[in-house]
Amino acid sequence: MAALTIETAGPGITLQDGGRHGYLRYGITAAGPMDPLMHATANRAVGNPLDATAVEISTGGVTVSAEGAALGIALLAPGFRVSLDGAALPGAVALNLEPGRTLVVRAGAAGAWGYLAVGGRIAVTPVLGSTATHTRSGLGGLDGRGLAAGDRLPVAEGRPSDSAPQRLVAPWLERDSGFIRVVLGPQDDYFAPDQIAAFLAGPWTVSPRGDRMACFLDGTPLRHAKGHDIVSDGVAMGAIQVPGNGLPIVLMADRQSTGGYPKIATVIGADLGRLAQARGGTRIAFRQVSVDEAVAARRAERETLREPVVREPVVRTDFASDFLLGLNLVDGVTDGRP
Amino acid sequence: MSAAPEEPRLLDAGEAALVVEFGSTVDPAISDRVLALDEALGADPPEGLGERVPTYRSLMLHYDPLVLDRATLADRVRILAATAVTRAAGTTLWTLPCCYAAPHGEDVAQVAERTGLSVDAVVSAHAGATYRVYMYGFAPGFAYLGGLPEPLAVPRRPSPRPPHPTNAVMIGGGLAAVATVPMPTGWYVIGATPARLYAPERDPSFFIDAGDLIRFEPIDATTFESLTAREAAGEPVARRWEAR
Numbered sequence: 001m002a003a004l005t006i007e008t009a010g011p012g013i014t015l016q017d018g019g020r021h022g023y024l025r026y027g028i029t030a031a032g033p034m035d036p037l038m039h040a041t042a043n044r045a046v047g048n049p050l051d052a053t054a055v056e057i058s059t060g061g062v063t064v065s066a067e068g069a070a071l072g073i074a075l076l077a078p079g080f081r082v083s084l085d086g087a088a089l090p091g092a093v094a095l096n097l098e099p100g101r102t103l104v105v106r107a108g109a110a111g112a113w114g115y116l117a118v119g120g121r122i123a124v125t126p127v128l129g130s131t132a133t134h135t136r137s138g139l140g141g142l143d144g145r146g147l148a149a150g151d152r153l154p155v156a157e158g159r160p161s162d163s164a165p166q167r168l169v170a171p172w173l174e175r176d177s178g179f180i181r182v183v184l185g186p187q188d189d190y191f192a193p194d195q196i197a198a199f200l201a202g203p204w205t206v207s208p209r210g211d212r213m214a215c216f217l218d219g220t221p222l223r224h225a226k227g228h229d230i231v232s233d234g235v236a237m238g239a240i241q242v243p244g245n246g247l248p249i250v251l252m253a254d255r256q257s258t259g260g261y262p263k264i265a266t267v268i269g270a271d272l273g274r275l276a277q278a279r280g281g282t283r284i285a286f287r288q289v290s291v292d293e294a295v296a297a298r299r300a301e302r303e304t305l306r307e308p309v310v311r312e313p314v315v316r317t318d319f320a321s322d323f324l325l326g327l328n329l330v331d332g333v334t335d336g337r338p
Numbered sequence: 339m340s341a342a343p344e345e346p347r348l349l350d351a352g353e354a355a356l357v358v359e360f361g362s363t364v365d366p367a368i369s370d371r372v373l374a375l376d377e378a379l380g381a382d383p384p385e386g387l388g389e390r391v392p393t394y395r396s397l398m399l400h401y402d403p404l405v406l407d408r409a410t411l412a413d414r415v416r417i418l419a420a421t422a423v424t425r426a427a428g429t430t431l432w433t434l435p436c437c438y439a440a441p442h443g444e445d446v447a448q449v450a451e452r453t454g455l456s457v458d459a460v461v462s463a464h465a466g467a468t469y470r471v472y473m474y475g476f477a478p479g480f481a482y483l484g485g486l487p488e489p490l491a492v493p494r495r496p497s498p499r500p501p502h503p504t505n506a507v508m509i510g511g512g513l514a515a516v517a518t519v520p521m522p523t524g525w526y527v528i529g530a531t532p533a534r535l536y537a538p539e540r541d542p543s544f545f546i547d548a549g550d551l552i553r554f555e556p557i558d559a560t561t562f563e564s565l566t567a568r569e570a571a572g573e574p575v576a577r578r579w580e581a582r
Binding site: 021022023024025026027028127128136137138139183184185186187230231232233234235236238239256257258259263266267268269291294295298299302 | 350357391394396404476536
């Protein structure tokens, strides 16, 4: 069987499908992609089901090659630095990865997460119905861990792609970095109105210590009106809890299934990916929307995924010199945190 | 004739999850209502309803708002919350073998010290009680149990201890727990059960549900080893009793 081989991998590179659903009531979080829209778009670009298994790429960077047969690849890693055998490529690209060639993805000027989808099926054994990796509990992916050098991902029913690399055009991924929209609650009544206003206005700075579990925000601490302990209840992806130190934490794909801090608001589904892509140091503020507005945004997002991902010829860019690519390879491994 | 039950609060957790909150405390009567609604919705789920997550005091309902709108779900929930018959919690009782001895009861001496009880008294108090599974949370297969005898109500540790072993039986903060996946913890490990509450490759992967009752049956370390071998061979060592 053909395979995708991991030549090098920084921390935080995992396999993710649409998530492990049905076991939240037993304490098992869905995991799944940090940027669900980008993950789905990468799968769409190679003709896979939208929730198929793909490689989630962190700023740790990854180098891959094909074994046994050419593999059709869609890579969506806008803002990352990408090269094939040393030749620079766009951060959103479809290509045919032939055995013996090497695809390198490294952190670039922007972007915290990218996705590499392979036409066909990455054939790893699902656990509880899903291949999504949750490293904290050792579930899914390859032995419940992040990918590492030497890993071999078998590809079933592999489909090669057109031979020349093509730029992928998915306008819906050109998301502005403006306000992150939230629905207040479920425990906004633990905060006085002036503190809710302070929460929305921010500005907050995304802390570099975030990971797949949570996005930590730095700024002026919020004050609780009714204490900071609640009897644990359920935690949705995007829930913004405010612990005793008053600094909000947005709970992401690998969050715990329940929690005991008041949750002032919840990031709407359509803005989860934008927040996930904000690297450490990014300044953000929130905007309150109604449930109806959040549903409308979700509907619009669902519609865009019906559009084809357009492919355009790659125009050679002269500034992508071998010198710059050499630098990419040298400083490629970072701490893997956005 | 009893008064109509108080209406739950419906709280949005974004546009795709609704929290049905019956109270704000750990209370078997509140838990009964949570589980009754959970069961009623599970028996006849509206299209678009996703996962249901019961906790001590609330039921989180994940839903696809493009299929099931909030108002429809909220109406359904209000009706069911008023009419759902609170099931007689504790119709299913599990007995779990539990070894409190070394090397499994790592922290039992610390609990004895904190409570002023002897180690034997800690063990007999813990093994003498019947526990109610309130919820799972925190980590895969981490079951929160109510019913810990008052003398064993020690606060949680000020800072977490190193990861507990698999299938640890723990107490802390006035509650008991069985925890399957090793994690650093603020609880005290007083024993271990050879029963695997969670086994991803098994069908079903989980066999104990919120609302079930649990009792622990003390065993020695030798029995622990033999029961662990039986469990590994696919022979369940937890025993189930039905009161229906």
